[in-house]
Amino acid sequence: xxxxxECVPNFSEGKDQKKxxxxxxxxxxIKGAKVLDVEWDKSHNxxxxxxxxxxxxxxxxxxxxxxxATKLIDMNKHKGEHPxxxxxxxxxxxxxxxxTLNECVELSNKLAKMVADELNIPVYMYEASAKRDDxxxxxxxxxxxxxxLKKEIEVNPDRKPDYGSNKMHPTAGxxxxxxxxxxxAYNINLDTKDIExxxxxxxxIREKDGGLPGVKALGFEVDGxxxxxxxxxDFEKTNFDAAFDAVKKLAEEMGIKIKNTEIYGxxxxxxxxxxxxxxxxxxxxxxxxxxxxxxx
Amino acid sequence: xxxxxECVPNFSEGKDQKKxxxxxxxxxxIKGAKVLDVEWDKSHNxxxxxxxxxxxxxxxxxxxxxxxATKLIDMNKHKGEHPxxxxxxxxxxxxxxxxTLNECVELSNKLAKMVADELNIPVYMYEASAKRDDxxxxxxxxxxxxxxLKKEIEVNPDRKPDYGSNKMHPTAGxxxxxxxxxxxAYNINLDTKDIExxxxxxxxIREKDGGLPGVKALGFEVDGxxxxxxxxxDFEKTNFDAAFDAVKKLAEEMGIKIKNTEIYGxxxxxxxxxxxxxxxxxxxxxxxxxxxxxxx
Numbered sequence: 001x002x003x004x005x006e007c008v009p010n011f012s013e014g015k016d017q018k019k020x021x022x023x024x025x026x027x028x029x030i031k032g033a034k035v036l037d038v039e040w041d042k043s044h045n046x047x048x049x050x051x052x053x054x055x056x057x058x059x060x061x062x063x064x065x066x067x068x069a070t071k072l073i074d075m076n077k078h079k080g081e082h083p084x085x086x087x088x089x090x091x092x093x094x095x096x097x098x099x100t101l102n103e104c105v106e107l108s109n110k111l112a113k114m115v116a117d118e119l120n121i122p123v124y125m126y127e128a129s130a131k132r133d134d135x136x137x138x139x140x141x142x143x144x145x146x147x148x149l150k151k152e153i154e155v156n157p158d159r160k161p162d163y164g165s166n167k168m169h170p171t172a173g174x175x176x177x178x179x180x181x182x183x184x185a186y187n188i189n190l191d192t193k194d195i196e197x198x199x200x201x202x203x204x205i206r207e208k209d210g211g212l213p214g215v216k217a218l219g220f221e222v223d224g225x226x227x228x229x230x231x232x233x234d235f236e237k238t239n240f241d242a243a244f245d246a247v248k249k250l251a252e253e254m255g256i257k258i259k260n261t262e263i264y265g266x267x268x269x270x271x272x273x274x275x276x277x278x279x280x281x282x283x284x285x286x287x288x289x290x291x292x293x294x295x296x
Numbered sequence: 297x298x299x300x301x302e303c304v305p306n307f308s309e310g311k312d313q314k315k316x317x318x319x320x321x322x323x324x325x326i327k328g329a330k331v332l333d334v335e336w337d338k339s340h341n342x343x344x345x346x347x348x349x350x351x352x353x354x355x356x357x358x359x360x361x362x363x364x365a366t367k368l369i370d371m372n373k374h375k376g377e378h379p380x381x382x383x384x385x386x387x388x389x390x391x392x393x394x395x396t397l398n399e400c401v402e403l404s405n406k407l408a409k410m411v412a413d414e415l416n417i418p419v420y421m422y423e424a425s426a427k428r429d430d431x432x433x434x435x436x437x438x439x440x441x442x443x444x445l446k447k448e449i450e451v452n453p454d455r456k457p458d459y460g461s462n463k464m465h466p467t468a469g470x471x472x473x474x475x476x477x478x479x480x481a482y483n484i485n486l487d488t489k490d491i492e493x494x495x496x497x498x499x500x501i502r503e504k505d506g507g508l509p510g511v512k513a514l515g516f517e518v519d520g521x522x523x524x525x526x527x528x529x530d531f532e533k534t535n536f537d538a539a540f541d542a543v544k545k546l547a548e549e550m551g552i553k554i555k556n557t558e559i560y561g562x563x564x565x566x567x568x569x570x571x572x573x574x575x576x577x578x579x580x581x582x583x584x585x586x587x588x589x590x591x592x
Contacts, residue, residue: 174339241576275576284558290562290563
């Protein structure tokens, strides 16, 4: 199986199309990497580039993007609603196929060293790459944002970066780098207008409240109907088919049917293959049997 | 969506590895085509090459393979258990993604014209490409095999080929070309040793006996357990998830559970996507959302 990693760096520029394009273009030039998507938000003043490719390809592509963002974005002039600490704010590596989370952790450490050594930007490691428990969550690292960290980094030993010196880059600030599992966004629309039912089901199934492992869930109203909106942060533990079954069972206990469901954004082939293996009890089924995989 | 067609030509050589390799190699040289698999059977004295690629790629690859087989295989010396009429016996084009069956029919006609004009081999069109109702089934075209057709082709107007003159190629004989839908092989193992139950279910679900459209099914004994073995010849009409549901329901009515299932060989991504759409009611889901597809 071909090794494929996804990298979705966030940059503190959501208005200037030229700069956003320049950042994405520096990834487009890299062999073994492919830019799948570029998104931006003006009020957040923030953009996001989705790159996939080989471990080496995404490593080079992410480094080149950070380099370009460092040249073009000045944090001293940046304003936006979204919390951030640097020109390149956060860089997650995500295993897609043929790669373990640990390999992504390794890759994130390689990138962090390059960024600290060659670009003089202090780096904080988060999620699976965190070197301290209080740095697993991104929000904890971003406390005080760019302006707050700038004041603290040199004087508060607790905010010493994981790579680089305890000195902000004069214009690019600092960056958070790490590895996390692939996140599948899965929504289930219920055949009821009663949002309380969606909220009740969400509470039952989410990990935080003792539900299914790797499931984050909220109840919403969407187009007048109740929706259970989920983030499956570890589809190898709880895949969309298991989430579907759990929501269906709980809904049926309250006399409610499922209207339809939606997989939002992209999903790794492995998640589809796993669903076939469990739901249709085809335990030997493998992604190698999917014709499109064989074409790569 | 990228256009992908599969072509699985059958050649009347199942013993001489050099010849089998030479035939497959002539496809390997073609840009836009990829040889996925080469199989052979000594007692059938027959080989089978699985090629996938763009319409143009598989057209060129199949032509080059036929050309090589024409040079290397002499039907006057061929003996084997499997029915055949030529050095290249049958060439089916199969839509895999982004391509309709009609496009495959067109492609099969292009190839047929090239084979008749440039290689002087008479061509019969079958399945979806058949120009006469009595040539839809391969067995009808192959009646009498190479030896029988050789005697009849020049004298019986009913056996006039669809392309080329009514004269066998001196060594390569004739060839059958056409287009058909992708065939998914799907087996369901029942938690019973009673084969009669598998046979009963197979009879209920197969199209021939009034069951599900595009389903061929037989009941077998495999490893001491009863198996419903299916060929889904039109997964857009009856996909593996629908077959699973139907077999499960019939088995449960007889108090029998499903042990496990197996998807045999390759399956197009589109079949997995369709199963997600129906079983999990994700009607908007598309293969473009599958990360691996986006990597091509």
